[in-house]
Amino acid sequence: MAFSLHLTQLNFYFMRYHIGGLDKQKLLELYLGMLKPRMIEEKMLILLRQGKISKWFSGIGQEAIAVGVTQALNDEEYILPMHRNLGVFTSRNIPLHRLFGQWQGKKSGFTQGRDRSFHFGTQEHKIIGMISHLGPQLGVADGIALADMLRRKKRVTAVFTGEGGTSEGDFHEALNIASVWNLPVLFCIENNGYGLSTPTSEQYNCKHLADRAKGYGIESRIIDGNNILEVFSKVNELCKAVRKRPRPILLEFKTFRMRGHEEASGTKYVPEKLMKRWAKKDPLVNYETFLLDEKIISREEIEQFKADISEEINLNLKTAFDEPLIEVSETKELKEVYQEFDYLHIESKNNLDNIRFVDAVSQGLEQSMERYNELIILGQDVADYGGVFKITEGFTSKFGKSRVRNTPICESAVVSTAMGLAINGMKAVVEMQFADFVSTGFNPIVNYLAKVHYRWGQNADVVVRMPCGGGVGAGPFHSQTNEAWFTKTPGLKVVYPAFPYDAKGLLNTAINDPNPVLFFEHKGLYRSVYGDVPTDYYTLPFGKASLLKEGDSLSVVTYGAGVHWAMEILEKYPDIHADVIDLRTLQPLDIETIFVSVQKTGKLIVLQEDTLFGGIASDISAMVMENCFEYLDAPIKRVGSLETPIPFEKGLEQNYLPKERFEIALTELFKY
Template identity: 60%
Template sequence: MEFTAPNAQILTFDRKNHSNETLLKLYESLILPRRIEEKMLILLRQGRISKWFSGWGQEAISIGAVNALQEDEFILPMHRNLGIFTGRNLPLEKLFAQFQGKKSGFTKGRDRSFHFGSIEHHTVGMISHLGPQLAIADGIGLAHKLSKEKKVTLVFSGDGASSEGDFHEGLNVAAVWKLPVIFVVEHNGYGLSTPSEEQFAFKYFTEKGPGYGMEAVRVQGNNVLDVYDTILKLAQDIRENPRPVLVEAITFRMRGHEEASGTKYVPKHLMEEWAQLDPVDNYEAYLESIGVLDAATKESLNHKVKTAINERLEIAFAEEAITPNLEEELADVYAAFSQKVISPEGPNTEKRFIDAISDGLRQSMEKYPNLILMGQDIGEYGGVFKITDGFKAQFGGDRVRNTPLCESAIIGAGLGLSIKGYKAMVEMQFADFVSVGFNQIVNNLAKIHYRWGQQADVVIRMPTGAGTAAGPFHSQSNEAWFFHTPGLKIVYPSNPRDAKGLLNAALEDPNPYLYFEHKLLYRSISGPVPDGYYTIEVGKAALAQEGTQVSIITYGMGVHWAIKAVEEMGISADILDLRTLLPWDQEAVATTVKKTGKVIFLQEDTLTGGIGAEICAWISEHCFKDLDAPVMREGSLDTPVPFAPNLEKQFLPTERFKVKLKELLEF
């Protein structure tokens, strides 16, 4: 099933009732990205830029779409959508600085090409993983719907990227929630060098729409008027009747995936056929044929465009190469936030761990009307652990949202909500399931502020841990997966008071959080918890117990294991509860090490590559002179978590920890 060009050898345009002014505006808008491409290809050959992703032959899709939407409606473009950025009037010198990795670019030299966004221009750029931005569009669309704004969001996908699970999740969520999102698939026949017939077993994407319960429309993507009219009409309708629509734009990429790839894998006749359907040349010829574009106007517009390109390029080239600033690089990993710890007022009530979490979440919902909760079964059912029991009745279905089984899309939607000024809490049914949304966390949430200054105001709650004989897919301790990722913050409370205060603190902070809550603690421990709203200082450890013989550094369930072990063994120990894993409290660690001279790290996570390895290495490097014995650590076996209770008991570190603790004391 070769991707063939339409039978017509020329494009057929219909001006309908568009004025000459509109037709010429589209022309000027269309030639700008083409002329930039022409210039960039010259600069690439000259070695003045390092890489270029071409949209040559596909410009009409971007230009038709960007001109059809209102200026304050978000567009989420891809590699081939230079016209979106130029159509949104981003300063060309800043855009060119971005391409060159200069400081004045949108990412301060931290990312390439179109991997950026600009809230001012209502654009949100892609990451190299392609599919995740569809879910971000869902979140923006949800924000419009919640705010009762009559707005449309438009997001692009290539036909190759449609093979990713994020494509399915993004469309499915939009359909289920009736979100005002236009999904534009640029069907250009190839994913890099892989032709369509090796990507999917259908001919047109319009076959997919009905399967999701949404409309699907096919347009000739090289016909700027066809694209413009289609998007214009859809957007007007969707603003009044919110729902998603799938638009398939048939087109062809006339150059390589990126210039180094070339096009030798494309049959020659295909290149020749599609060259006849060039979107710029054909539209230009049409305007000339109907007397809208004369030679003088054509020359004038092209001169204007080329002059602007050359002038702005000189500005970008004149800028000096970036001088690295260590302080600025580190500071930009997180959105600026100075926590003001809120002390508890009023009485305390004895609460279970689970009730403290629920209490904090409820009070945060009352404090922040823009906080949206999302997760599987969190509505009427109250979540599998009943954390949100009664929340939907209190706060309504708009704010307490049951979701389809699609962790990636819901995390991405949380980021989309954040872009529109909302806060989002996403509940993982079990921490194990977060692997399905891993990319959104480590590549979108964690990096977006560092890349282009956009905060990710999202908290992901993670019911975690073993001890319930739930086997390898409901018992993992996976906090170390994320501990290695700059841009995230991780908290892991061990008691009800901290559970409420740390959750409230995480929800206040505009940075992305992973909030780990041990399932076995939910109903097994209780303690005095302030009834009022309060927060715990993030990044501050606490001594769960004080002693003189040894320092035990731990967190979560490890705190309870340590307390029990020292009691059974008659040991006087400092038990330092980290509480926050990222950033962790180096000062508190150094203080306890200096106090006792002997230290052991205890974690429930498997031993190799765990958080204990990093902190023990730090102690050896920075506190060596204070040590009276080797730094030790203990964790679970380096196996998956087994199901049978006796196997799980062997897997967990409690007995091995006692042996190692005795060894350390006797050193």
């Protein structure tokens, strides 16, 4: 039975509380929901001054938002908080000793000392924490919500950002995707007045951030973020509506940050009058006074609540403090960069068809779509048009537009959406229209996908297909082969096949692998290279190079189009008996095959299409020098493209690419 008061509204300071149909139990739950994070924060500030935790981002004065939103969601619905949303974690009843262990870098923490603060997620509690780059989590929410919608689960996903984060491109990209696809996402802006020290007047020029929703054709609401009853009631009402009719809604919570961006920042930049005015709007103090005035709670009960919470905090702190420091293990650290993948080798039935490289990619993707009912393809023009290279032509008639999805031109949010699909248990393949365009999706790849398993054990089951490479007169923005951007980043796997057979088998493995894979497909090989490819499904292992040609004169190591250049040039020199090694995968790298070859031949030349400096050839050269120096009979040769952007005109492009320079270097090395 609903708890009723003799007043339905109460003015107190700046607050107007609407009880509505909330019963006493709920009113108290909301109070305790704010009290616990406030008391934890007060304790953490003491520990910070004592040097017992390293950093703190205070949410004092903003508890009503985190608590109200979280309590309006169902337990199975995902929520993506920021670093001031302690109330999200306590409302989801995360054991305090684990939170304290997280902040102290202990093993019981969710990142086991690998990340700090609230930079973690927990599938058990359906919380997905932030990364410091802020924006990608908005797109991640899109992916989580998309998975729910595709499974016809009537759920809401809530994601937080600050007013500063709304200036990032990811914010606008994520809102646009959610709008186009009618995704059930609540985009929650905590407008607390300052982005670190920069006031809102210097961050945006609209009256309300909620007004931005109009540009995306979605609904918005402005909510008093310091009024717990308003937050809970309005969000609860919206959640019920969105579960019935999925759609995104932008929520702007008006609030204030009472402490510094982080404690070391201080608040000297905030006018004292403004600070005092907002202090009167303290969500906990006002609500507590309201409950006392309405005799919903007594001072004795409040003191008992505080005593109980204090005891819980102290007991859990003791547990966290008593826990020993993490034992450092190099083996364990390296092992947990990637999720363990038990490769399953599937042999073909040897029914061969001579097909093009492009057909092999398409065939592998199609058979993987048949194998995994929850594999989703995302990319520009991939649906009815079939992609600019026609890889997915005909896929929509077979798999439907729900699984083969055209995306807006927003690579960053699309990659983040793929990450969200993975978090919610699906697989995703993202097609970059050209590998060059990955630069606008670079942040979520290298900072989210690559690091997420190492940080808190979540896999990123995402393949990013990368049509790349020169020789087709496409100029600086459609011809790069940018694998070195990613081979440097722990947590990513990088695949670069040179033949149709390898392309299909390795793509199938990439999709099976629960880790993020950058799958490079050379455009110049798409329709120029043919090969015998099994018509049925098969897989090939990562980290295993292919020895295409054997000899004892020297070792040639290359990949992609470089394989075909090397083989073509070697035909001109029958006296050069070379080992030709096609790497196939760059991460993991089959360095052992290279070592064995060099130990036999005594000479090594490494060919890459990418510009030379900082490329894979440099690392291979260094590893061979460190491990096989005594076997070398000549200096190692590295050959790559000219240190310029790739030009458009045929003559300039030919001069840029390394094919002719490779021939010179090859003959010089042979004669050495």
